[in-house]
Amino acid sequence: MSYTMSSTLLTENISRLWTSVIANQLQKLGTDHVFIAPGMRNAPLIAGFKAQEEINLHVGMDERALSYQAYGYAKTSGKAGVLVCTSGTAAANFYPAVIEAKKSNTPLIVISADRPLELSQTDANQSIDQKQLYSNHIKHFLDLGTPCESVSTKAVARMMAHAYEVALRAPAGPVHINISFREPLDGKLQSIDSKVIDNAKNVFEAQSPARQLLGQNTLDISSIMPLLQKAKNPLVVVGELNLSDVNETREQLLQALKSCPFPLNVDVTSSLKFDFSLNDGLVPTFDHPEVYEYFHNNPPDLILHIGARLTSKHFYRYLDQHSDLFPVVHLSKSISLSDCGHAVTHNFNVDPINAIIALGSFWSQTPSTKNLPFSPFVHKKIDTIENSKPLAFPYISKRIIEMIPSGHNLVIGNSTLIRSFDSYASVAEAKSLSVLTHRGVSGIEGFFASATGCALANKKPVTLALGDVSALHDLNSLELVARSSTPIICIIVNNYGGGIFTLLNLEKGEELYPIITSPHERKLAPIAKAFGIEAHEVNTRSEFEMTYKSALERKQSTFIEVFVDTAANNEIYQQLRTIKLS
Structure with a gap:
């Protein structure tokens, strides 16, 4: 209230x-x-x-x-x-x-x-x-x-x-x-x-506060230009950016980044990923073995990392194994040692938003090196996802991105879901979404609540994609969802436990799965109904699409529980891993 x-x-x-x-x-x-x-x-x-x-x-x-x-x-x-x-x-x-x-x-x-x-x-x-x-x-x-x-x-x-x-x-x-x-x-x-x-x-x-907030520093990119001008085949990666700053400067950021003549990897936490497609020279996440293999065989001569940490741990594995081949330049607001790949050679404590905008004029005058081979394997993966019948994480994240209107908020839970959304790469279509995540320490609690805070801030509808264990950690916050005057669509993927651990392919230790996966037998839609939220249970693709489409048209919050079989989900992931670059 x-x-x-x-x-x-x-x-x-x-x-x-x-x-x-x-x-x-x-x-x-x-x-x-x-x-x-x-x-x-x-x-x-x-x-x-x-x-x-x-x-x-x-x-x-x-x-x-x-x-x-x-x-x-x-x-x-x-x-x-x-x-x-x-x-x-x-x-x-x-x-x-x-x-x-x-x-x-x-x-x-x-x-x-x-x-x-x-x-x-x-x-x-x-x-x-x-x-x-x-x-x-x-x-x-x-x-x-x-x-x-x-x-x-x-x-x-x-x-x-x-x-x-x-x-x-x-x-x-x-x-x-x-x-x-x-x-x-x-x-x-x-x-x-x-x-x-x-x-x-x-x-x-008094008309003014007792102490004024001082202005923020801006970037003089001349300090990094010698490094950038020397590079002939760099890779630009954009990590997490300040969401409110992105929303205030999105047009300028997109103008600058779309003029970038080099291969560009945009993380889901940047809130800009879905503004790009493969037609813009987008490099899919390093979690795709095909991307890792390509850059293993064709290493850049510099990596420019703008913003905070990326979602993909394989990007940092790549840095750890290849950083002796090229310098790594990091532009970030943080003064912390943000270098889990142990590879950064040049660190600049600057505002990454200002840096991107400032770099736009340099990029617009530089010849393009965006001749990338990723489109064929992405098409094959899309076909694999579309042709597999069971509901699975790759299909759910793909359909949410395809169906959610441009301008909406998207709040993404951790574990499998954040990786699934980061792995998605549009072939041609692009849309602007405000993406909110919890990647600071990647905890699984508090997502219903933060979705209501997001809705409160900009009054735009929210789609929340969340796993069942994460939802169980925050059931009290359904009261906040029920109170929200802005519609919040809660899509809960229920595989009755922490299914991400079954995707790790442990060579030893399978006997720990019954403990680390937090197995349960709970359906969550009835709990949402107890809070007065319209709730639906979904078991098929057609049901999901119809229910989500209807929820987007409503002016009230909706709870959609999507049931996923862990074995079927893992089988689809295994099929996706077998696809290779042409």
Whole structure:
């Protein structure tokens, strides 16, 4: 549920005075949605945010679900997702989303209410040590202490503005703000010095925030031009890009990338993959043995990797085994050692979006080397998928891409599904999709919730493709799906366990499959129906296409459970592996 009301400086007591200033400061910095896990210790914070104009409050019963909703909102919008919780284990339930945000450079601001020192350090009920709770998984920790008259609200406002700036500054990420509240936690009147109130009014009524977000650096590509000009046969790969930045600059990015005269591999996490086809010189993922073999026999003389990590582990295997043959140039916002192939020779800490746009003018004046042999084997794989009758992951991902309208959101789960979508390569057709993934640490939880956050951010329909085990991890978030005013189509591929492990072709250890595959006997559509969501069970291709087509035409959320036989799915994958380059 959501709430809004006009801005008011609360002066009933010092706690409410502080929280009014905190909420008002975040509003001035651009916060328009706040995600609240209710409680009593954070009641002053709830009051402060509820009193601010233009801030929508989203209340969630499950802290983990709420945190992923904030993550999905932040990743799609580019704005910081603000989370508010009570004391105790509430903030700990945010932990998986905080880690994902750190690894994926997504701005989150966690504001946790705490008990004061005399309670938190004496084993009082619902108290833990919340300071540095997230360790090195955040960019910044701020302990505001307990609201008091001796600390000026101007100082509080500036510290909040700084924390906001840290969350947004590249590389973006989560910050944690901890604030201890003594009673009264409600609106009980408490005497406050008039000077303190006057100072708070000055901060509150100021037209601008207490501290401005500084501008971001742009790229001067002259520093990398000597490397690029020397290369005659480079390979350009585009990894994960900031989703909100892509949506703001998509036309410029496509103009630049489609002028690229070199072989181009675009990862599914870039949100640009489906804007390209083989006709644009697209190189399919290195997970295709044919692609790996081609570049083994025809190595580039330079690899230019733009953006964050790629989905394909075989790309990094290729780097590990061939990097002595060519330099590897990496352009990324991150200052982390993002080099799991142990191959990067030149690393530039730059905004990859600006880099692509800037490189467009160089690429447009360079002769093309895009004579690639991939179209025949892709056609053969498409024919294999089309001619095989059972429902399987390659067919499901292919049909979703073919049927989903351009401009929609696509949220993709991990494990088999993300690899299936990354393996897809269009022969001719292209469409623009906003693709949201959880590839920071590749956890399997929180996808229903992040899909609702994505829908909240841009108000566009969402198709969520998810595995059954991942869905089981996030059933509470179906409440958020049921509440969503924007349609969310949940396509759950149910093979009754973690089928990806059966695709690994273990030489030894098959006896572990009954454990590592998390087998179960649960159907999930009845659970979705219990949340009031229209739900369907699908067993054939025709049923899937008809049900998905109908869901796309509806204005409400739909749950589609697609049953896949693991043995039949594995057989199709085996057939696809046997196809070779002509």
